[in-house]
Every structure is written in C-alpha cells, then in structure tokens.
Amino acid sequence: MAAVPTSSPVVLELARGRVRVRITADPLRVVVERDGRPGAPLSITPWARDGTVHDRFVRVTEGVVAHERLEPEDELVGLGALPRAAGAAGGTLALRAASGRRGTLRVGLPADDVVVVELTVDGRDPEDPNGTTTPEDPPLRIGARWATASGTRLAGLGARHHPSVDHAGRRIQLGADRRYLGPGCSPAMAAAGGVPQGDYAPVPFLQSSDGWAAWLDTAGNGTRFDLDAGAASASVRSASGPLRLVLHVHPGPVQRLLAFQRATGRPALLPDWGYGFWKSRDVHEHQDQVEEDVRGCRWHDIPLDAVVLDSPWETQYNTWRPNPHQLPDFGGMLRRLREDGVRTVVWVTPWVNVDAVGGQTPPDPASIRLHARSAETYAEGARTGAYVRPPATEAADHLAAVRDALAGEEDALEDLPVAGAPYLAQWWMGRGSPIDFTGPGEAWWRTQAETTLALGVQGIKADDGEGYYLPETVRFADGTTGATRAWRWGDDYRRSMRRALERVHPGQGVLFGRSGWTGQQATGMLWAGDQASDFWSLRVLLAATISAAHSGISNWSHDVGGYLGDAGVARCSPELLVRWAQLGCFTPLMQAHARLEQEPWTYDHRTLDLFRGAALLHEMLVPYVLAAARSASRSGVPIVRPLAWLDPGDDRLWGVPDAFGYGPSLLVAPIVDEGSDGRTVPLPEGRWVETWSGREVVARRGDPPVPVAAPLERTPVWVRSGAIVVSHPLEHVARGLGDVPAAERPYVATLWGRPDRGRAVALLPDGAAVRWRDGRWEPPDGRDVTTAER
Incomplete structure (x- = not known):
C-alpha cells in the first residue's frame, strides 16, 4: 500500500465538533485545537528511543527502583498519508525513523472532545503487503511529547504517595513512584532517595489545569509520564504494544474525568456496610482474638460493621479453606457475628503456595506444620492450568522447581508435561504460582471463593495483584504476556472476586482491593496499602487520597493509625491515632488495621473517647456518603473531590x-x-x-x-x-x-x-x-x- 504524496506540510486534517487536528509529516507533529480551550494548541511530537531496562524490585517492601539507560531519540518523519478505509473516523500516516525502522501514526476522533493518537514503531514496513520487516529491533520506548504552559498544574496518575498533588516537574514511572522519606528513613536511604515502597494503585490518567487530560491505554510495566522541562511526555515500552494516547479536551476537569470513566467504568456502588466501620488486625492467632475484637468494640461503645480476617486464616496461602487449628468453629463464628450485626471479610492474594517460607503463620505447632507443606490445592490448580506460565524456554526449569518443592507429597506432579509447567516465584508470603484469570484458572479459583462465601463470609480483602510481580515473558492462557498484561492482571483478579460475591451475595457483598490501574474504580473499594505510623505518612496519605480522586477513584479507604508502626517497632502515638481517625471519619470506608496493638481501648481514656467520636460520626454520615456513592455510580464524580473541582x-x-x-x-x-x-x-x-x-x-x-x-x-x-x-x-x-x-x-x-x-x-x-x-x-x-x- 503506497503512501499518498503531498506537496503541503499538512498531510492529514481531521475535525469533529469543536476540535480540529492537523498532522504534519516533517517535522512530525499532531496539532490539536479546540474552540474555547485555554492556552495555545497542543503540538504533539511522537518519539522513539533505544535503551536497556535495569529496574530492580525490592520484595521486602514491594518497591521498584526504576532505571533505564536510554539512547538519543530515533527521529521520526512522516512518509505520507495512507488511504482511509470507508467511513474511517481518522487517518493514518506512514513513518520512517532515522534508524531505518518503519511505523505508523494513527489519529482518530472517536467522540466529541476526544482525540486518540496511536504510534507503532516496530520495524514493519506498512507499505509492504507481505509484512516484511527491516533488520532493526523495535525501540525500547515510544512516546509523545507536548509543551505545557508556564504554571500548568498536573494531577492524578492514581494514588500517588507523594507530598505534592501537583506533579509538574516530576518524572513518574507508574508502579515505581513511591519512596518513604519519613522519620523512620535512615540518612543513608534518604540520600539515595528514600525507601522504595509498593506503588499499589497507579492509574495512567493525567489531569491538567490547562484544559486537557491524557490517558495512556496500556497495561505494561514501565509506563511513564515525564513532566519536567516545560513539557509533558507520555510513553510506554514498545514490548507492551503500541502507544495509545487518548486526549480529553473537554472544557472542565470533571467533564474530562467523566469522559474517561465512560470508557473505563463508573465507580461501583457498595451496600451500606461497605461504607461503615471495620476492625482488623495483622494476625488473629486464634478465633478468640476475632471475637475479642468484636467484644472490644461492643464494650467500649464503638460501632462495628465488619471484622476482617487478615493473613493468615487459611490452611496455607491461598486455599480458601479455614485453618481448623486457628479457627476451630469457623461456621459457628460467622453465624454468631452475623447475628450480632457484624459481617466477616477474608483476606486472599492471587497466589497459591508451594511453601510459606518468609510468610506468616499462627504460632501453634499444628498450624506451623500445615504451612510447612504446599497448599493442598496447588497440584489440582497445576493440572487445571490455573496458573500463569513461564516462557517456553524456562518451562522445564520451573517444572523441576515445582516438583522439587512438592517432593515427598502425595501428588508431586510427576506426570505433568513440561508444556503445563506453572510459573513459580517468590512473593512476600512465600513461594508460589500466580493465578491466570484469562483461562480455566478463573473458574477454578472463583468456585473455591464461592464455597467460602456460602459459609457466610460477605467480603473479600483482595490483597496483591500489582503488575510489578509479573515479568514481561510470562504467558497467559489467552495468548497475552506479562509485557502486555502485567497491570491488567489485578483487574482480572478483582473482577473474578466481584463475580463470586455477586453470585453468592448479590448486591450485598463487598470487594476490598489493593491493586489499581485503569478501571479499578468500577470493581469495589480500594485501600491505600501499607503506611508507616508517623505524621509524614499521614500527610502523604492525605495527598494520595486527593490524587486518587483526580484519577476517578471514589471508594477509598486506608489503615487508621498506619499498618507498619512507627519505624516498624512502635505503635501509633495517641495524638497520631486521633488525627488519623479524624481523616478516616471523612473517608468512604473507615477501617482500623495494624501490625501492632493499636486497638483504641488499649490507649488512655481521652484517646479512646476521641476515636469513638470519630467512628460514631463516620457512621452517622453513612446516608450522606451512600447518596454520594450512588451519584458516583451514575455520573462518575467521586465521593472525595479535589478543591480544584469546586x-x-x-x-x-x-x-x-x-x-x-x-x-x-x-x-x-x-x-x-x-x-x-x-x-x-x-x-x-x-x-x-x-x-x-x-x-x-x-x-x-x-x-x-x-x-x-x-x-x-x-x-x-x-x-x-x-x-x-x-x-x-x-x-x-x-x-x-x-x-x-x-x-x-x-x-x-x-x-x-x-x-x-x-x-x-x-x-x-x-x-x-x-x-x-x-x-x-x-x-x-x-x-x-x-x-x-x-
């Protein structure tokens, strides 16, 4: 298919409603204008760069240290417009890079005030109908850059754990943009930029005060927004697929957010107890402690809507089967709690373990013995094809590691073919295999969840699911890889759990998840992950709350008092517990959860009184919050609203x-x-x-x-x-x-x-x-x- 020659510098011109787009070939530019938009037109420059990735994952904190070595840009020029298909709402430009690579630039206007720019630079020659490729490999990174006006504010990108909600001047790799710099950070770590922590809930959606918003429609690791030097640059690693940049140029920030949500889903509406007060702790060593949490709230006049059984509560990670030594009367306990008006939520992650070395176990000997073995469901999952798979070149090694881990057990998978080998990796509660929700693993996993829910469990705390756990080379049943699906894995996981809840408790179950990305707002409640118990972390959490709202997240929660403790060794101070509870009071779901003893009744009377007051006020406001949640599910406007929207x-x-x-x-x-x-x-x-x-x-x-x-x-x-x-x-x-x-x-x-x-x-x-x-x-x-x- 030959390119259409042109004597004009403008080779494509598109218009819809109040938006006009002009595309020039050399220099390669996409110029977007909207009548009534403040500032100058957006002049977008596509680009490509070679390089190598040297990211490092710190498992103990789930932090990613991002690092790439990049070469100078591989200059792109247009060869000319390709003929449009009949009725096409856009156009395509053939490209050539200075390196000799070929590619395409597609621009469309699928709706009023929406412009889609799609860039491919992969060595394929679009003029060759046989798809012949040039010798060059694809570049490491492809992106688009445009100037930003002086003083432009840039917000969103998910739950950014950073003191600022204006990201102008920052360089952000989603999934790798969180560093702890509070009082528990050593001088040496501070000098290195801070302790890398889990960046749990990124969303590739950026809001601007200058009349535009940008969404990168991708799910790959390495997604970046570089927002310094008077420009905004959005890019992806080319292994994740084409760059698909969706620009919203609606007149206001709320209208731009609602357009984003029309494409990705409006916030979920939860039952009223999902907006109440929940009590949790890191480990309930025995069923007595679960009931102690409920009695503590009752004795001290603190309202309670749910108790969360966090890790561990199962026979092993993650079997969905209650540990009979830890919870000897699981069904009876659920029934008694429910009769007292208290729901039960159980914790899981999308991994099934072959061992729990490094994970948590209840302290009794029988539970320790249980966790010393592989999960009794692991082999069944492997035979079902329930797990993500390694690349074919590594399958034999992974299968050997699995068999070695199961050696001496009744089903050591000796007859499992190499082609069926599960991907085996270390995570923070041991070693296991992640669930593949694109194939038979989804129904296998969900059926187990439904069995547990049928016992009376009404909520799922869906921990984990972040894309940084999945290498680019792992394979999914639907043919995708970690390169293209890493951050969609969490969405697959949440949606599977949502289906289980709807089947067993239609309209009354609550999904409480940690991982984020595009579409998270549509599947349940998000909590902010692990925080240290200090005022620096509280301040950063508050900023994350506002950044999450800029990104469309409506159902939001956090661990009142902080989960990790002060420097990991001391519990939350009385003043901090009160101030954190006061923020929790004005958060859609108020949840108390910690590694250390932070039950409010273990503090002084004044602290207890103020905590109780915050919890009671939170409960009193549930009708107001629930009405706002219902509105969010219909319009998309989150419950928490940045002041800029007002x-x-x-x-x-x-x-x-x-x-x-x-x-x-x-x-x-x-x-x-x-x-x-x-x-x-x-x-x-x-x-x-x-x-x-x-x-x-x-x-x-x-x-x-x-x-x-x-x-x-x-x-x-x-x-x-x-x-x-x-x-x-x-x-x-x-x-x-x-x-x-x-x-x-x-x-x-x-x-x-x-x-x-x-x-x-x-x-x-x-x-x-x-x-x-x-x-x-x-x-x-x-x-x-x-x-x-x-």
Missing part, C-alpha cells in the same frame, strides 16, 4: 494537598502535623458555614487562606451554605449499621445556612428526596426524617 479557575486550588470536598456539600481540612492546633485553608469561592461555630464565611477568589483553630478534639469542616446534609441519629448507629432496610431507617436532615433561592434538596441513600422550600420542610412520604436548621 472552582477550576482558581489556580492555587490545584496544588492543595491537605483539604478536599467530601460529597456535594462538605469541605474537610484534616490536621496532619504533629503538635498542631490550627492551620490555614484556601476556601473555594462561595459561602461556607463553619460546623464548629455555625458562622458563615464568604470566600472570594484570591482571598488569603482562612486561619482555623484545631485542637485535638476538632477537625476543620465546612458545609456549603444552603445545603442539606442527611445523617443517621446517633442512637441508630451506636452499635453499627445492622440490617435495617433503607426505607425503615431513621434520618436527620440538617439545613446549614440559607439557600440562595429559598430552596434546597438532598437525597436519601435510596434516591428519595428531602426538600426545603421557603422555610418549610418536605420529607418523602412515609419516611422517618427529623429536620433541623443550623
């Missing part, structure tokens, strides 16, 4: 890392500095009511930040004046949410301030409306709604 024209709000909108009407400014009894907050333009004083504050764009006192008993919270906030009365949630149907629950509707037009409306969780018109309340018929005005 006034996109106020440039300073794009960089605020420590305050956020919560649902449609609240603004929360947690305290995240040790010893602090006050702070300042830049309020978005509008009228706001201070919840602690009832005073109305009129904020105008450009006003200085508002100073606010915040003793330990107070979290600074404002309500948009004229808004109705719906809650439960305290006495209704004193023990938790229980099982009362939404139509029978009591509610309190509180009007804060006065509406501009003499009317206001708010929704109950099931969509019924509570209205206030000209001084009169109009609750829905037959509903128990108490009204109040502040």
